Amino acid sequence: xxxxxxxxxxxxxxxxxxxxxxxxxxxxxxxxGIYFAQKAGHTGALDPLATGMLPICFGEATKFTQFLxxxxxxxxxxxxxxxxxxxxxxxxEVVETRPVQITxxxxxxxxxxxxxESDQYPSMYSALKYQxxxxxKYAREGIEVPRKCRKxxxxxxxxDEYDEQAQEIQMTVHVSKGxxxxxxxxxxxxxxxxxAHVIMLHRSEVGHYPSDKMITLEELEExxxxxxxxxxxxxxxxxxxLLPMDTALVDLPAVEISAEQGVAFSHGQTxxxxxxxxxxxxxxxxxxxxxxxxRNQHGHLKAKxxxxxxx
Numbered sequence: 001x002x003x004x005x006x007x008x009x010x011x012x013x014x015x016x017x018x019x020x021x022x023x024x025x026x027x028x029x030x031x032x033g034i035y036f037a038q039k040a041g042h043t044g045a046l047d048p049l050a051t052g053m054l055p056i057c058f059g060e061a062t063k064f065t066q067f068l069x070x071x072x073x074x075x076x077x078x079x080x081x082x083x084x085x086x087x088x089x090x091x092x093e094v095v096e097t098r099p100v101q102i103t104x105x106x107x108x109x110x111x112x113x114x115x116x117e118s119d120q121y122p123s124m125y126s127a128l129k130y131q132x133x134x135x136x137k138y139a140r141e142g143i144e145v146p147r148k149c150r151k152x153x154x155x156x157x158x159x160d161e162y163d164e165q166a167q168e169i170q171m172t173v174h175v176s177k178g179x180x181x182x183x184x185x186x187x188x189x190x191x192x193x194x195x196a197h198v199i200m201l202h203r204s205e206v207g208h209y210p211s212d213k214m215i216t217l218e219e220l221e222e223x224x225x226x227x228x229x230x231x232x233x234x235x236x237x238x239x240x241x242l243l244p245m246d247t248a249l250v251d252l253p254a255v256e257i258s259a260e261q262g263v264a265f266s267h268g269q270t271x272x273x274x275x276x277x278x279x280x281x282x283x284x285x286x287x288x289x290x291x292x293x294x295r296n297q298h299g300h301l302k303a304k305x306x307x308x309x310x311x
Contacts, residue, residue, distance in 0.1 A: 007038035010235075011059035012242030015206075017214035018046050018054040027217065031056045034220045035238060043068035043206070043248075047182075049089050052203030053214055061245035063305045064292070068248050071207035072155065074174045077198055079185045081167040084195035088182035092197070100167045100194045110191045111159045111171060119149045120183055152179040168199070208250055215241055246289040252282040255293070255301065259286035266290055266307060270300040280304060 014035075018027045024045040032040040041062040043055045052075075057065050082100045085092035153176040161170040173181060182198050189196025204211045223237035230236075261271045262285020276295040283293045283301070291306035 007032075007036050008235075009038050009059055010035060010239065010242070011061055011245055012239075013058070013061050013245060013247060014056050014220075014241055015209055015214045015243070016054045016056050016220075017216045018051055019217065020051050021048055023048055024054055027054060028056060030217050031220065032058075034217070034224055036234070041065050044073070044177075046203060047089065047091075047201065049091050049198070050201040050203065052201075053206045053209065053211065054203070055206055055209065055248075057245070057248070058242070060307050061248070063307075064245060064248045067252075068206060070177050071251075072174060072176050073179075073203055073207075074172065074205035075181050076160075076170065076172050076200075076202045076204055077181050077185060078168060078170045078200035079188070079196045080199045081169065081189065081192065081196050082194050083197055084186065084189060085197040087197075088186040089198040089201070096195055098194045100192075102192050102194065104162060107162060107169065107192065108159055110188060111157055113191065114154045114157050114184055114188070117151060117153045120152045120180065121147050121149050150178055152176050154179070154184070157184075169196075170200075172204075174205075207248075209243075209247075213243070244289070246282060249282045249292065252280055252292065253277055254282040254284055257283060257285050257290075257301070259288075261285060262288070262290045265293065265301070265303055268303050268306065270296060270298075270302045272300050275299075276301060 014031065016027060016031055018024060024042050028040060028042045035058060037058045039062055040056055040058050043057060043065045046052065046054055055068050057068075080090070081102075082098055083094050084096040085094050154173065155176070156172075156174040158172050159169060160172055161168075163169070173184065175181070181201060185196050185198050220238055220241075223241075224234055227234050227236040227238075255273060255276065257265065257271055257273055261273070262283075265271050265283060265285065276299060278295065281293050281301070283290050289307070292304045293301045293306075294304050296302045
């Protein structure tokens with residue numbers, strides 16, 4: 001007899017405002033516990049030092065986490081000039097101290113130099129894996145391993161503040177997936193000739209999701225307790241915060257099919273529709289989202305990720 005999953009089968013996305021000092025997985029587990037969800041996953045880890053938007057996908061929404069992993073992100077970052085650390089942030093040990101002898105003009109020029117596409121080597125303190133182990137495990141043992149250079153794109157970068165007395169700067173950076181802000185700050189410090197490291201990092205946006213839709217773990221817990229105090233189902237207030245799972249797919253072209261075709265699609269059968277564009281498509285059956293699909297070699301619609309709830 002199959003073992004039943006613990007928790008309830010809920011589907012949707014909550015925009016968690018991750019607190020400082022805990023891992024993304026810890027934040028995920030706490031959110032999953034508050035929702036008493038059977039299944040959950042996050043969409044792009046934040047360092048324990050970092051705060052901000054961490055979309056948590058529940059249930060069927062976990063089928064589409066890759067689209068949020070692949071989307072662009074916006075960060076607000078504060079950096080300390082004159083010090084370089086082992087991890088390029090304040091969690092690491094200071095390994096070099098240099099005088100800060102820069103002008104505002106030089107700072108603005110060097111910040112602007114990061115605009116556009118470039119190559120970036122991931123930090124040794126990243127979660128990327130080498131031979132099955134995350135890089136940070138090697139780094140903690142003092143081992144440096146080969147890392148592949150990756151193409152990144154900085155869509156915008158602005159210098160928001162320069163505190164000359166504290167020798168700190170604050171920037172807002174809009175970047176492509178897989179960009180390490182710590183590495184940008186470290187590289188900026190080297191350009192300036194003084195070194196730098198991250199002392200605050202906040203992810204304000206993931207894709208199109210706005211920052212005002214974020215909610216903290218404390219706020220979720222308060223809403224849970226409010227429902228219990230009012231003798232209402234625990235889900236009363238927290239479920240209202242869930243965004244539809246297809247909000248992760250706003251950039252995909254949509255194709256409409258009938259309710260009958262939707263049933264066939266959810267069972268993995270190909271569906272004959274009109275002209276279909278290339279690439280991944282968001283599939284809507286009689287007004288209801290049922291998954292993503294693509295055109296096969298015969299020009300028919302085949303399922304790529306179908307919702308089991310559509311069956």
